[in-house]
Amino acid sequence: MLAASPGHPDALAVLAGAALARDDQAAYARLRDQAVTANPLAFYLALADLLVSMHMYEQTGTVLDEAAKRAPDNAYVQSAMGLNLLRLGKETEGRAALKAAWKRDRFNERTRNTLDLYDQRIDPLYTDVSDGDLSLRLLKEDQEYVSGDMLAIIARARQSLDKRYALRPTPLRIEVFADPSDFSVRTIGVPSLGAVGVCFGRLITALGPYAGTHNFHQVVWHELAHVYAVQLSKAASRGGSPRACPSGSPSSPTRRGPARAPSCWPSPAARAPCAACPSSSWRSCGPAAPRPWRSPTPPPPTPSATSARPTACRASSPCSRATARAAPPRR
Known part of the structure; x- marks a missing residue:
């Protein structure tokens, strides 16, 4: 996409989000500078939405602050800032940003719902x-x-x-x-x-x-x-x-x-085995993978029980599936 359109805001936002995810500030700054020469606001908003989906709320706040400096009167930026501040527990600042957004845009459902929640439910009832x-x-x-x-x-x-x-x-x-x-x-x-x-x-x-x-x-x-x-x-x-x-x-x-x-966090660039880990793969570092959980299932039928089964019962029938039921996936 960037080969055809070097300043495409969505493509640059994806690369910038990946840079922030690996804490590569130099790469992020380079991509940001490339984006702001074309369509800075679209870049910041796309990046903010991406970071929220990645649960990187502090980085989202930084990006939205930069967007607000370029478009201080943009209602969508103010609303996004307010919602993100609430995610960070900064309710006073978040509600103020949402009120500012509501004055400029009376059709944003999330802004209206959240303001009503605080005014009509949280303040009087909690x-x-x-x-x-x-x-x-x-x-x-x-x-x-x-x-x-x-x-x-x-x-x-x-x-x-x-x-x-x-x-x-x-x-x-x-x-x-x-x-x-x-x-x-x-x-x-x-x-x-x-x-x-x-x-x-x-x-x-x-x-x-x-x-x-x-x-x-x-x-x-x-x-x-x-x-x-x-x-x-x-x-x-x-x-x-x-x-x-x-x-x-x-x-x-x-x-x-x-x-x-x-116990260790080797560099993703090197992908080298970690000396402190017994395994030869860097992927084993970090929290131990939980063992798969299996619910109790009936034992497989004995040959005699199988031979006694009615001829109409095949491997795809309900009774056969009940005895050989696969364990449910772990949530």
Whole structure:
């Protein structure tokens, strides 16, 4: 694409996002300078959307700040800045940016939904509970009944993860919502999000246990494991390793406790074997890969049972598939 159009903003944004993912500031600066001579605003907006999809919210903020300097009155830039500031837990600045965006563009659904959520739901119905470096948002009318259990499970999970990963992400903020629409709008700006928890780094949004639809303790463990994975990923990026190395760790604490912390992070450019690891491949460095989980399945039928099966039952029939059912994929 760049061969045909050297200044194409989307193509340059993809390359710039890859540069930021590997923390190559020189490559990013070169691509940015190439883009700003053609269509700077389209480049910044495309890059910001890409970084959000990669969960790189701090880098998204930096890119949007640069975009705002070039287009301070652009409503889309202001809205994107506001939503990203909320992901980083900067609610005062985020709400101010969203209000500025709403004055210039009255048709942005995410802007309107998020402002209404704070004005009509969060401000009158929710409160904050603090415990050291932890800030917990809860429904006002129920916080005295649920805060004790929530604080206890969060503290227990953090203590275990601190010890396992030898680090402590702080400060930490967890926002627990009673209504699925409130949780969804706070998380992505629109309702009907098909999830019960989302991690933005050191900020977690979650759907609380009020309706009894899911195991809230498991959600806490899972999302906190993401927090530690993000911190390990940042450390890996600074050391020259791919950001994706620790990505498998959040799935393991929900069943067997967190995976081990990485012992080495060799350079992705060299792809050389790591002396500290027993394996000869750099891909083995980082958190141990969790063993595949298998649900109990019936043993295969004995020959006598097979011979006694009706002739109409073939390998593709329901009864045959039930006995040889493959284990479900691990989530």
